[in-house]
Amino acid sequence: MMIPSLFLQQKIFKVLLKWENSMAQNKVTKYDLVEAVYQNITERCEKRLVQVILEELLEQLKDSLKEGSTIELRGFGTFEPRLRKGRSKARNPKTGEQLSVAPHYVAAFRSGQELKKALWELPVESDD
Numbered sequence: 001m002m003i004p005s006l007f008l009q010q011k012i013f014k015v016l017l018k019w020e021n022s023m024a025q026n027k028v029t030k031y032d033l034v035e036a037v038y039q040n041i042t043e044r045c046e047k048r049l050v051q052v053i054l055e056e057l058l059e060q061l062k063d064s065l066k067e068g069s070t071i072e073l074r075g076f077g078t079f080e081p082r083l084r085k086g087r088s089k090a091r092n093p094k095t096g097e098q099l100s101v102a103p104h105y106v107a108a109f110r111s112g113q114e115l116k117k118a119l120w121e122l123p124v125e126s127d128d
Contacts, residue, residue, distance in 0.1 A: 030054065030055075030058075033054060034047065034050050034051045034054055035047075037050050037054070038050045061079060065079060065080075065081050065107055068081055069081075073112070074112065075112050075113065075114035075115070076111075076112050076114070076115055077109055077110055077111040077112045077115055078109070078110045078112070079107060079108070079109050080107075080108050080109075080110075081105045081106070081107065081108070082105065082106055082107075082108040083103060083104075083105055084103065084104055084105070084106055085103055086100070086101050086102045086103040086104070087100065087101045088100050
């Protein structure tokens with residue numbers, strides 16, 4: 001697989017961080033991210049390249065978490081594996097069956113200062 005230049009990778013990452021959801025929906029898919037990055041980068045490239053870079057970024061994040069590493073993306077946030085305690089008595093909410101759950105890791109995310117600030121300034125919709 002061809003690896004894009006470091007400059008292009010950084011450019012795409014910056015667009016991802018600055019990207020604002022202009023769509024009327026609340027869910028953003030991987031396809032939406034690829035489209036947004038492709039539309040916002042000034043240095044034209046193939047849309048397929050943007051998709052490959054995004055998928056590779058996500059794969060690297062997943063692999064790092066599987067190795068137990070913490071991933072810090074300044075201004076955006078931190079991903080880390082977090083140990084959840086096991087339980088001897090748990091209940092399957094669908095069936096009501098009693099079972100035990102072993103200790104296991106989950107992916108946790110803590111937002112960075114810039115992301116916190118951006119979300120703080122979002123307009124609040126009232127339920128009135």
